[in-house]
Amino acid sequence: MSALPDLETRLTDDHHDSLRLWLRLLSCSSLIELRIRKAMASRFKTTLPRFDLMAQLERAPDGLQMGELSRRMLVTGGNVTGIADQLERAGLIARNADPNDRRACRLTLTREGRRVFAQMAREHERWVADIFEGLSVRDKRTLNDLLSRLRVTLRKGEA
């Protein structure tokens, strides 16, 4: 008998393992997202895409053009322009002409936006810490390391 059937079995097992792994990753990610969405709604009457948009602006002190902002957002669902309009009406973000590109405008957090975001970010971080508290510091490092390596492969595939 050749070694082929064994090799095939191993390949199939590996495929199944990868599939199980992906479904587990997706299910963890969806459950965490759902939990944070609910907490955002009940504690701050806001949505995860709004929080995400403000988080991206907070990390970009010079502001972002709409296109850059869309690319950086982590959460999908909801159009970015619509969310930006709501946040602008609420006085949390501002839209100004871009000094380097007259056709475009840049979005920044207002002073009030920075204040509101800081408060939400503090609680958000605590919720996330609670979610991962079942894992030890060491487990978290290992998980972080494995996901970083996975992301490197994923970024390569994008190019």
Added chain:
Amino acid sequence: MSALPDLETRLTDDHHDSLRLWLRLLSCSSLIELRIRKAMASRFKTTLPRFDLMAQLERAPDGLQMGELSRRMLVTGGNVTGIADQLERAGLIARNADPNDRRACRLTLTREGRRVFAQMAREHERWVADIFEGLSVRDKRTLNDLLSRLRVTLRKGEA
């Protein structure tokens, strides 16, 4: 000096670690989902929620009521009734009266639906295996184990 400031620093570091971990998990999950969505569209002219719906029915030979189906679906985005209508019109799923519950109906895959799903599932599994090929068998086991433990904590929080 008391040990308090040190404890606080450690707590804050741990919070930051958890936050970084969550953002990495979300980013991996979103990138993989995007890649599979694109492959489903270009290879089978179908969507991930449609595939997901068929996958849930394939795992339930006796069929599922609409409510059960919604709860089991992993992918959000798109209403389940609308997707089921499309799949029924395409002859891939069937809607029959539930023998145990006269007010409800159960959805099942048709013979053609099972054939189409088997073909898609085979390729889907290969795409997923390619995505994880940068990790060794051992890495995949470790990642799977850590995510399983994370999911246990998440399920507890749901109750």
